[in-house]
Amino acid sequence: MDTTTWTLEQVKDRISKGQEIDERVVDIGQNTVVKFADNVSAEEGEATMFIARMTSVPVARIYAILRDESDGVTYIVQEKLRGEPLINHLPTLDTATRDALALELQKILNELATLDKGHMGLFGRPSQYGSGILAKFDPPVPPIESPEDFLRWLPHNVRDNYGRDEAPLPTGIFDFSRPPIFSHGDFVPENILIEDGHVTGIIDWAYAGWYPYFWNDYIARRRSTLMAFQDGKWSQMVGQMMQPFPEEFRAFQQLYYRADSLL
Template sequence: MASTLTLEQVKALLCCSTNLNPDPLGMNMGSVPTHSGPYALNPRGTPREVRAIVYDGIPMVVKFGLEVYTREAEAMAYVASRTSIPIPRIYGTFTEAVRNGTVTYIIQEHVPGTRLEHAFESLSSSERDAIARQLQDVFTQLCGLTDGRTQLEPFGGGSWARTFWFKGFQTDYPMGAADAHTTQSLLTYFIGISSRSIQGCDWTRDEFLSFFDLSRAPIFSHGDFTPWNVMVHNGRISGVIDWAEAGWYPYFWDSFVLERAASTFRRIPGVREMLRAALLEYFPEGDKFGIHWNVQSDFYW
């Protein structure tokens, strides 16, 4: 059974596994990347790998690396125990010390289907409508996981500086202990980053802040709920994957992330409308925040 799987068995299976790492953003609208062949574990550790294995007849996914952490599995268990959102079952986690740090292995269910980004063009109109409703249901359920939170915080606690969305700014715009733990402080932090002139934007700081409900409570968010983190099978969502960025975010965060992702699929008719339908209520604020994001020139103008 899967519960008897050991780290040594996982490492042995990885040597003949299939690579499931997605292509870089903007390059992932072709065929689904599945590269098989011999694989050797790096004794110094690798930042992040996602590979498919089969153990005891059970298809599994192993996510591992120096930049994989057990808190991701803990976030998945947290959401699975409180919602009906389809989330891969966790079969086990392991950690291993290597020369450059600690490698974490998360072994999880291999849910059926393909990433939503690869399924777009084959979906019927009714299937797109159904998936939009499912996306909205996912957001609604996640928003209900407030736990009385009053501050923004990544799952597991600590600074936002360690997360995917924020760590890239740390060299030029280091984040202090108090930064981004309220909606106002998060917005102020990004106003500072984008203080250079932005085409078509002459808002003052106070004018920009006035677009948002600064008193609104944080919501629990997947953190990176995009078409490449949603699996689709038979015209329905079969699983939501990659919970590494989960946490309590501003109420407009999911619309910002989804709009940013939707903009990469302009050439596929109807996709942006389908994704917008899932979070129409929050898009105005999501768009406004996007203007103060460092990639706004790529996705908004």
């Protein structure tokens, strides 16, 4: 597909004739989908292209990134990958298939970890974060160069910008000597596509960027606490595919929820 021919008018016309997959994604045919909304960013598409260029991780080809300045909506025209979200099949997967998928996902995470150190924050947006309370802070956060900066910034921001007592930073738990890692930012079953027992794609790179060393485990382990994952199958896969950081998880969870309760 010629990526140079897309115009905003063409994309909108194709969307009007396409099939909605969810509230932000429309299948416009020819194995192509468009993701769009006022909270979709060009950096998500750029992060996807970065991963395609720098790794062998299966991601969608990006055909065009367009923005309608009249309403602030960004449109990412991209390849429709094969497969269905892991979450749809996780409860019925046999042990051998789960183990094989965990190994494939481990290789993906290991490859992402080899990427050069970047600036702490979202891809293309240093010192910014887009998830949960991390996206609530206004004004923008100060420069964050290390995991220690990140962990100290969260409680300080609650104090300085919201006039509340800061959540104390637990001591003796976080290893501030460890550099940040590149992370998908939301490596959970909803964003992992599988088909015939194999990983076919990792989607939704909106939160991709550089985070503290324990971030993959924190996000995956937090998801396993939800009711839909109480059968423990996702937790088992998490234990197989990434290094566990249980103490950091508990400490950051406490810090995060303390800050969230004050906002």
